[in-house]
Amino acid sequence: GAGVSQSPRYKVAKRGQDVALRCDPISGHVSLFWYQQALGQGPEFLTxxxxxxxxxxxxxxxxxxxxERPEGSVSTLKIQRTQQEDxxxxxxxxxxxxxxxxQYFGPGTRLTVT
Amino acid sequence: AQSVTQLDSHVSVSEGTPVLLRCNYSSSYSPSLFWYVQHPNKGLQLLLKYTSAATLVKGINGFEAEFKKSETSFHLTKPSAHMSDAAEYFCVVSDTDTGTASKLTFGTGTRLQVTL
Structure with missing residues (x-):
């Protein structure tokens, strides 16, 4: 079956904009995690x-x-008023x-805040 | 609090020679330990995991790791490196829980370079 998918794969946002990142987990998987991976670092747990x-x-x-994960399947990570450190x-x-x-990982969304 | 320390940020080996990537862990509980690999522009892939069964764990692509509680170590080895092994490797710890999933704590990674 399909793996974990994420969209968009790349996102460029201007500082101060809001962004929404989507995750489609493997069907039937109960647990869902979000991690943040800064350049040159290991992933760090978010939620x-x-x-x-x-x-x-x-x-x-x-x-x-x-x-949020309102129906227990798809999840969205939202970042408001983005900053460069995001x-x-x-x-x-x-x-x-x-x-x-x-834990099965998706390909990730690369967020660049300019 | 749980943590892992990867002792080398970069390891370079010749193709056909052994690979050793070092990892030490710290955990208040009985830990689960993992090694993940990340190839450029690809997702993280599990190589192997230790969850309190056999202390010598065999994974995919010829990798294995040995859990040594007395040394708090979980080093990753492979007898003979292949060019396709070049990637970033992460040592990961998770506190064992009775029923719920648990967050992973990653090390800072070791970049493995394989030369001809």
Whole structure:
């Protein structure tokens, strides 16, 4: 079946604009994660959903970042009033429930804020 | 708090020679440990994982890793490097939980270069 897909793959935003990044997880995967990968760094956790419930948002860097998964499938990460430091690759991953299950990653959305 | 330290930011080997990528971890709980690989412009792919079963874990493409609790290490090895192994490798830790998924904590990555 299809893997995790993300759109858009590339996004250029002017500072101050709002952006929305979409993630389509693998069908049937209960858990969904968002990570942020700055240039030359490893991914860092942003937030986690189990079905439609956002169980952990401790990694969101500011209140400009907001994520939702209203029907327990597709998720959207929204960044308001983008800043240059928001430039990064945003990765989405999905998995079955349980810590031992592999997280499958999407290709990411590369956000550049000018 | 959980963390991983990848001891080398860049490793260069000749094709056909052994690969060693080093990783040390820190975790308050019984950890799950992973190695992921990231090829340029491609998504992260799981190489192997340790989840408290056998301490020597075999993964895809001939890679393996050994969990050593006394040394808090989880080094990645491969007997013979191939040109296609050139990529960024991430050591990753996740605190084991009884039923819910758990966030992954990534190291800073090791770039593996393979030369002819």
């Amino acid at each position: 986690y959903f189990q079905n439609e419930a956002q169980l952990d948002k401790s990694g969101l860097p500011s209140d400009r970042f907001f994520a 430039s990064a690759v945003y990765l989405c991953a999905s998995s079955q429930a349980g810590a031992s299950y592999e």
